[in-house]
Amino acid sequence: MTDQTTGGDVRLTGISKTYGSFTAVHPLDLTVPQGSFFALLGASGCGKTTTLRMIAGLEDPTTGTISLGDRDVTDLPPYKRPVNTVFQSYALFPHMDISENIAFGLRRRGIKSVKKQVDDMLELVQLGDKAHHKPHQLSGGQQQRVAVARALINHPQVLLLDEPLGALDLKLRRQMQLELKRIQTEVGITFVHVTHDQEEAMTMADQVAVMNGGRVEQLGAPADLYENPRTTFVANFLGTSNLIGAEVLETGSDVVVSAGGATLRLPGDRCTDAVRTGGGLLVGVRPEKISLTHADDADTIAGGRNRVTGRIADSSFIGVSTQYVVDSPAGAGLQVYEQNIERDARLVPGAEVVLHWNPAHTFGLDADQDIDAGVETVEDAS
Amino acid sequence: MTTTLTKEAPGPVEEPVLRKPSARKRLVPYWLLLPGILWLVVFFALPLVYQASTSVQTGSLEEGFQVTWHFRTYLDAFTEYWPQLVTSLLYAGTATVLCLLLGYPLAYLIAFKAGRWRNLLLVLVIAPFFTSFLIRTLAWKTILADDSLVVDVLNALHVLDVTSWLGWTEGERVLATPMAVVCGLTYNFLPFMILPLYTSLERIDGRLHEAARDLYASPATTFRKVTFPLSMPGVVSGTLLTFIPASGDYVNAELLGSTDTKMIGNVIQSQFLRVLDYPTAAALSFILMAIVLLMVTVYIRKAGTEDLV
Numbered sequence: 001m002t003d004q005t006t007g008g009d010v011r012l013t014g015i016s017k018t019y020g021s022f023t024a025v026h027p028l029d030l031t032v033p034q035g036s037f038f039a040l041l042g043a044s045g046c047g048k049t050t051t052l053r054m055i056a057g058l059e060d061p062t063t064g065t066i067s068l069g070d071r072d073v074t075d076l077p078p079y080k081r082p083v084n085t086v087f088q089s090y091a092l093f094p095h096m097d098i099s100e101n102i103a104f105g106l107r108r109r110g111i112k113s114v115k116k117q118v119d120d121m122l123e124l125v126q127l128g129d130k131a132h133h134k135p136h137q138l139s140g141g142q143q144q145r146v147a148v149a150r151a152l153i154n155h156p157q158v159l160l161l162d163e164p165l166g167a168l169d170l171k172l173r174r175q176m177q178l179e180l181k182r183i184q185t186e187v188g189i190t191f192v193h194v195t196h197d198q199e200e201a202m203t204m205a206d207q208v209a210v211m212n213g214g215r216v217e218q219l220g221a222p223a224d225l226y227e228n229p230r231t232t233f234v235a236n237f238l239g240t241s242n243l244i245g246a247e248v249l250e251t252g253s254d255v256v257v258s259a260g261g262a263t264l265r266l267p268g269d270r271c272t273d274a275v276r277t278g279g280g281l282l283v284g285v286r287p288e289k290i291s292l293t294h295a296d297d298a299d300t301i302a303g304g305r306n307r308v309t310g311r312i313a314d315s316s317f318i319g320v321s322t323q324y325v326v327d328s329p330a331g332a333g334l335q336v337y338e339q340n341i342e343r344d345a346r347l348v349p350g351a352e353v354v355l356h357w358n359p360a361h362t363f364g365l366d367a368d369q370d371i372d373a374g375v376e377t378v379e380d381a382s
Numbered sequence: 383m384t385t386t387l388t389k390e391a392p393g394p395v396e397e398p399v400l401r402k403p404s405a406r407k408r409l410v411p412y413w414l415l416l417p418g419i420l421w422l423v424v425f426f427a428l429p430l431v432y433q434a435s436t437s438v439q440t441g442s443l444e445e446g447f448q449v450t451w452h453f454r455t456y457l458d459a460f461t462e463y464w465p466q467l468v469t470s471l472l473y474a475g476t477a478t479v480l481c482l483l484l485g486y487p488l489a490y491l492i493a494f495k496a497g498r499w500r501n502l503l504l505v506l507v508i509a510p511f512f513t514s515f516l517i518r519t520l521a522w523k524t525i526l527a528d529d530s531l532v533v534d535v536l537n538a539l540h541v542l543d544v545t546s547w548l549g550w551t552e553g554e555r556v557l558a559t560p561m562a563v564v565c566g567l568t569y570n571f572l573p574f575m576i577l578p579l580y581t582s583l584e585r586i587d588g589r590l591h592e593a594a595r596d597l598y599a600s601p602a603t604t605f606r607k608v609t610f611p612l613s614m615p616g617v618v619s620g621t622l623l624t625f626i627p628a629s630g631d632y633v634n635a636e637l638l639g640s641t642d643t644k645m646i647g648n649v650i651q652s653q654f655l656r657v658l659d660y661p662t663a664a665a666l667s668f669i670l671m672a673i674v675l676l677m678v679t680v681y682i683r684k685a686g687t688e689d690l691v
Binding site: 056057058077078079080083084085087089091092093094095104105108109150151154 | 587589590592593594595596597598599600603607608611612
């Protein structure tokens with residue numbers, strides 16, 4: 001991305017990791033462009049942390065190679081790699097004060113005059129007055145910033161962040177997301193960020209790799225992943241999707257399908273390649289793309305829109321929006337998010353409604369997948 | 383009900399009373415402390431006072447001892463027995479260092495590398511306690527006997543030539559030499575070194591090692607800069623638990639040593655039980671206690687354990 005000569009892309013080639021009979025990471029190829037903010041997103045146990053630890057050198061890959069720029073670092077121990085990590089638990093050295101913690105990496109490389117750099121770094125993370133405190137005297141957010149400073153001061157080619165915000169409360173987390181993004185823009189170092197929080201990944205990263213079961217499901221810019229998920233896992237894990245099982249009636253530049261008595265259209269280029277007439281297709285649409293009209297006003301809906309009829313099963317008022325759950329012949333529990341601009345008082349549970357949306361906002365997924373893959377269950381939610 | 387309440391209500395408005403814990407509840411901590419305090423008073427404080435008074439008495443067993451505030455006993459005892467005091471501190475110090483050198487790697491192994499063998503290894507560390515202290519020390523007599531395998535091997539390797547030259551052993555003998563006493567002390571106090579070391583090593587977060595490695599510290603540097611400093615509480619308590627009892631020990635010198643390897647414990651024991659010079663014995667006990675207290679204070683100050691988490 002930039003023309004820095006010190007760096008280079010992080011390239012993982014056929015990298016995999018197995019523990020006994022358990023495969024944590026299936027062979028994967030991944031290129032992280034230099035200077036980018038790259039997120040590895042997935043639920044716990046999907047192999048994202050293992051992948052990160054292999055880049056750090058804390059875990060030996062079972063197969064494959066890792067290179068930084070032109071240099072193969074697969075066999076280098078962690079202390080010889082130009083890579084630093086911000087650990088989930090921060091792992092600050094409890095017996096050293098903040099400035100010693102930050103200076104640790106520089107001192108190990110034999111740099112004697114560290115004061116200026118440590119001060120600059122404390123300035124960057126806004127902890128100038130805490131230089132001589134011990135880690136346990138700092139709050140979680142401050143410790144987190146020390147961990148970032150301790151890694152960044154070494155000017156690594158790549159900064160690895162292992163769920164660095166996991167231990168913080170929601171408000172602080174939002175604040176630190178912006179902070180990290182600011183720091184990344186300021187220093188221009190490649191960040192590889194591991195997280196299970198899809199919102200965090202989308203807010204911060206230029207590129208997101210969604211991982212599931214030790215594999216990369218899909219890779220792309222956040223908006224691209226959100227708008228054009230290629231698997232049900234990505235569709236459900238990133239935000240919420242309404243997925244409807246349908247039968248394909250017609251293919252071409254527009255694909256026409258039938259679902260629960262409704263005929264729906266979607267652009268052919270937003271469909272899986274496996275689409276064929278008479279076959280199955282999972283039709284998806286995001287809840288915020290759908291409009292809700294009371295069945296009595298159905299004739300006011302503009303022509304050419306996809307329509308599905310149903311009955312409101314539940315509604316919850318969120319403030320900026322109202323979230324409706326609609327049961328329809330096409331599918332039960334369809335989600336609709338309506339902005340609270342002009343609320344129709346008739347839209348209460350039990351009301352007969354028509355769901356309609358622009359066909360261009362519809363995507364089609366391969367029907368041979370688990371329709372519920374990646375749906376966040378109560379235990380996962382955090 | 384309400385009427386009765388309103389009847390009693392007139393009169394000054396009552397201040398909202400903050401509920402204090404009842405007297406009984408407040409006394410609970412003291413009741414819990416009581417057995418320990420009683421124990422300390424009866425078996426530590428009182429004997430200490432009694433010893434202190436003995437140390438400034440004069441007289442003999444036949445005529446009875448009188449408190450005459452004869453502080454000269456201290457000076458006399460010190461002048462006569464300072465070589466044994468020095469020997470004690472030297473042997474105890476050497477044994478402590480040896481315990482640390484032997485115990486640290488073992489504690490490190492148990493804490494970080496033993497995996498599922500960890501508990502078994504810990505049991506093995508304390509297994510010797512299932513046998514009497516005396517019997518175990520007597521066993522060393524056999525191990526270090528003149529014609530024993532150990533001594534033969536050491537002789538064959540000419541190790542004893544070196545140790546004899548250093549004055550640790552005599553000729554081809556190990557038994558009844560300083561080395562035998564130090565071996566016994568090291569052996570007997572090793573578990574007291576390993577257990578505290580293990581406890582403080584085990585508490586170290588493994589991710590700190592990873593963080594150090596990630597920050598350009600080689601394994602050796604990681605140990606020097608992270609592991610060892612963080613294990614200091616264990617090092618301090620282990621060395622204290624070894625050095626303090628070892629410096630007052632007399633069993634090892636009695637069973638494995640000779641008249642030339644007498645420690646201060648042996649002197650105190652013979653003054654009390656054979657010579658029956660109670661004042662001198664008591665004075666020597668106090669001198670030893672004072673020296674050890676002084677050394678420990680300086681040591682703890684230096685090691686700076688209060689600074690550690």
